[in-house]
Amino acid sequence: MYILGIETSCDETGIAIYKEGKGIVANELYTQIPLHSQYGGVVPELASRDHLNKIFPLINLALEKASIELKDINAIAYTSGPGLVGALLVGATVAKTIAYGLNIPAIAINHMEAHLLAPLMEEEIPKFPFLALLVSGGHTQIYKVNKIGSYELLGESIDDAAGESFDKTAKLLGLEYPGGPKISKLAINAQDKYSFKRPMPQGLNFSFSGLKTAASNLIKKEELTQENKASIAKAFENAVIDLLSYKCKKALNENSINELIVSGGVSANSKLRATFKDLLNSLNGSVYYPKVEFSTDNGAMIAFTGYIKFKNGFRDKDLSINVKSRWNIDTL
Ligand code: KG4
Ligand code: ZN
Numbered sequence: 001m002y003i004l005g006i007e008t009s010c011d012e013t014g015i016a017i018y019k020e021g022k023g024i025v026a027n028e029l030y031t032q033i034p035l036h037s038q039y040g041g042v043v044p045e046l047a048s049r050d051h052l053n054k055i056f057p058l059i060n061l062a063l064e065k066a067s068i069e070l071k072d073i074n075a076i077a078y079t080s081g082p083g084l085v086g087a088l089l090v091g092a093t094v095a096k097t098i099a100y101g102l103n104i105p106a107i108a109i110n111h112m113e114a115h116l117l118a119p120l121m122e123e124e125i126p127k128f129p130f131l132a133l134l135v136s137g138g139h140t141q142i143y144k145v146n147k148i149g150s151y152e153l154l155g156e157s158i159d160d161a162a163g164e165s166f167d168k169t170a171k172l173l174g175l176e177y178p179g180g181p182k183i184s185k186l187a188i189n190a191q192d193k194y195s196f197k198r199p200m201p202q203g204l205n206f207s208f209s210g211l212k213t214a215a216s217n218l219i220k221k222e223e224l225t226q227e228n229k230a231s232i233a234k235a236f237e238n239a240v241i242d243l244l245s246y247k248c249k250k251a252l253n254e255n256s257i258n259e260l261i262v263s264g265g266v267s268a269n270s271k272l273r274a275t276f277k278d279l280l281n282s283l284n285g286s287v288y289y290p291k292v293e294f295s296t297d298n299g300a301m302i303a304f305t306g307y308i309k310f311k312n313g314f315r316d317k318d319l320s321i322n323v324k325s326r327w328n329i330d331t332l
Helices: 033-037 044-066 085-102 111-121 162-172 179-187 209-221 226-254 270-282 300-311
Strands: 002-007 012-019 023-031 075-081 106-110 130-135 140-147 150-156 259-263 286-288
Touching: 002 044, 002 085, 002 300, 012 044, 012 300, 023 044, 023 300, 033 044, 044 085, 075 085, 075 111, 075 300, 085 106, 106 111, 106 300, 111 130, 111 140, 111 259, 111 300, 130 226, 140 226, 150 226, 162 179, 162 209, 162 226, 179 226, 179 270, 209 226, 226 259, 226 270, 259 270, 270 286
Parallel strands: 002 075, 075 106, 130 259, 259 286
Antiparallel strands: 002 012, 012 023, 130 140, 140 150
16 A cells, blocks of 8 residues: 655655555655745745746656656555645645545545654554654744544744744854754854843743744854853743753653654754653653654655555545644544
């Protein structure tokens, strides 16, 4: 059984094929980052047009890599939200059209659920119930995962998402979009010259916009030498990771759970990975990540989530095309 996965929610065209019993047998990714970085962020209309340019060549390439033909596909999984509406519409329309032609189901996938489930593609997986920290460009959320499809929101950012705050702070430092990887690289050999106050909203919620403002004030005040830039990047990265791990520890303790998934673009961050590994070790538990290449947006996590839904009986062949810019997984 083969499931084709299509991801077009933002600035990456991701196409993958999941084979039952084997796993991901093709994974193609085209990133639009060079296109958008000249504008300092994603330009939605350009994103949609570029998805349209790349989606069919990438599907053909994926079929070739998997050594199969389109008619061998049993279902098509596509990102239906959350994301940029125009970009989502490209993937949704292509998915529904091919599905209609082949008389197979097209499965609407929630992008954040796919991020959450991505670590389950690995050999070692957590047992239910576990907690999940989703950290991406648009989301920072802690969920209790009772089973696949049952997600309880425990806390989330009340302002900027963690990835968004990386991107905004990077921009202030004159670094290109997307800023997360650039800040992280700059911070590696930096000195501990600065420290940011940790904003602490109630309960398990997060707040990151104050950090960006603090960074902005510091940048205005200090001479922006390469060393100072690196020290600011380090102080910022430390603060974000500290806040994420503090709230996750609290959530794990409150729920008497010691297994945690950390997923989404920011989970590619190596310092974050090391910090959470230490935290879960100290709790006699384990942290689970996707492969680094499946932390940021990709088609593999969509194909995999589609496979789970298909296996659980999804056979709908409805032809209407619906996408959602906002779509929380506790409403699934
Ligand atoms: O999951 P993702 O690829 O797209 C969304 O669904 O939003 O996440 C993208 C976000 C961006 O904000 C990017 O700066 C951040 O993930 N990111 C990182 C790293 N790699 C990507 N942030 C910190 N450190 C990284 N190594
Ligand atoms: Zn994402």
